[in-house]
Amino acid sequence: MKDSQTGKDSLWQRLWSPSARWSVGALLAAGIVIGVVGWMGFDSALTWTNTEQFCLSCHEMRDNVYQEYRGTIHDINRTGVRAVCADCHVPKPLIAKLVRKVKAAKEVWGKATGSVDTREKFENERIRLALNEWKRMKESDSRECRSCHVFDAFDLARQQKRAQVKHTEAETSGETCIDCHKGIAHRLPAGAYEAEAEFNKKWAQSHKR
Amino acid sequence: MNAKTLALVVAFTVTFFVPAAVKAAEVRSLRGADVDTQDVAPETYRLQDGVALDRAFRQQPPLVPHQVEKYEIDLKVNQCVRCHEWPNSDKEKTVKMSDFHYIDQDGVVRDVVDGRRYFCLACHVPQLDAKPLVDNEFRAAGK
Numbered sequence: 001m002k003d004s005q006t007g008k009d010s011l012w013q014r015l016w017s018p019s020a021r022w023s024v025g026a027l028l029a030a031g032i033v034i035g036v037v038g039w040m041g042f043d044s045a046l047t048w049t050n051t052e053q054f055c056l057s058c059h060e061m062r063d064n065v066y067q068e069y070r071g072t073i074h075d076i077n078r079t080g081v082r083a084v085c086a087d088c089h090v091p092k093p094l095i096a097k098l099v100r101k102v103k104a105a106k107e108v109w110g111k112a113t114g115s116v117d118t119r120e121k122f123e124n125e126r127i128r129l130a131l132n133e134w135k136r137m138k139e140s141d142s143r144e145c146r147s148c149h150v151f152d153a154f155d156l157a158r159q160q161k162r163a164q165v166k167h168t169e170a171e172t173s174g175e176t177c178i179d180c181h182k183g184i185a186h187r188l189p190a191g192a193y194e195a196e197a198e199f200n201k202k203w204a205q206s207h208k209r
Numbered sequence: 210m211n212a213k214t215l216a217l218v219v220a221f222t223v224t225f226f227v228p229a230a231v232k233a234a235e236v237r238s239l240r241g242a243d244v245d246t247q248d249v250a251p252e253t254y255r256l257q258d259g260v261a262l263d264r265a266f267r268q269q270p271p272l273v274p275h276q277v278e279k280y281e282i283d284l285k286v287n288q289c290v291r292c293h294e295w296p297n298s299d300k301e302k303t304v305k306m307s308d309f310h311y312i313d314q315d316g317v318v319r320d321v322v323d324g325r326r327y328f329c330l331a332c333h334v335p336q337l338d339a340k341p342l343v344d345n346e347f348r349a350a351g352k
Contacts, residue, residue: 072279160259161258162258162259183281183286183288184279187283188281188285188286188288189285189286190284190286192285193286
């Protein structure tokens with residue numbers, strides 16, 4: 001499509017016509033460099049938005065969930081191995097991770113509109129937020145837990161009696177971590193057990209074998 | 210130094226320093242160790258997990274045979290009740306809470322735990338192999 005006045009191709013036209021000036025090798029090299037730099041930047045952005053500092057830059061996280069997480073076994077323990085926010089709340093596999101990151105864009109909207117900017121608002125929304133996480137964990141068979149806690153590597157003999165029994169039961173009946181381990185890093189919402197019972201009932205109905 | 214000054218110095222020393230030195234030799238610390246020795250931390254009591262200790266008398270609230278320090282008991286939830294309340298007690302194969310916990314102050318049997326019984330750990334404590342701090346003559350009933 002020639003511009004009638006200047007006689008030159010439009011930008012779109014030039015983008016899709018072969019280059020008369022650059023060699024294929026140069027174009028390829030430039031493409032590879034741009035690709036590598038671009039991916040590194042993208043990956044750095046993903047990594048950066050996974051850090052504890054990034055999560056805590058919002059006071060909603062710092063004042064609510066983080067305060068409750070402080071002192072739990074995932075925050076402080078004998079060996080200092082920690083599981084920070086993203087280790088549990090962001091999947092490790094790439095596709096699942098990207099999906100979660102895109103969904104988290106809604107949290108940016110929440111931040112902008114101040115949907116949970118006070119403790120009271122947060123407590124009111126809490127049961128819905130907790131149910132979201134329970135559902136996500138249940139659907140992925142507690143994938144994020146299992147990226148550290150490998151069932152086959154459990155040394156049952158070194159667990160407490162009660163844990164031995166429960167873990168053996170869970171393994172044989174195909175239960176998943178979140179079925180029992182709710183509210184371990186954060187406090188539970190009001191009405192958690194009623195919601196849990198209802199959630200389990202719904203799940204059993206929609207996942208009949 | 211004349212004789213008068215010497216007498217004064219001797220009098221001063223005898224009055225103020227000798228009794229202090231004598232006293233210091235007499236003082237014994239209550240903990241039975243010198244001031245500059247460090248205290249040794251007492252042995253931590255191990256939780257008696259997986260065994261049920263007997264009650265020592267009929268009215269004794271049963272002891273808890275597992276760890277409890279991470280359980281949340283507050284206005285919103287009670288994690289003990291989660292497993293010890295019927296019908297969850299059947300599912301989790303735990304000890305069912307006694308029905309007395311559902312009687313309110315007017316003697317009416319309710320369907321939720323009464324507020325006076327809500328704080329489980331006020332009566333039920335984890336069982337430890339804790340030795341009596343002082344010798345005493347208490348004997349468990351029926352023993």
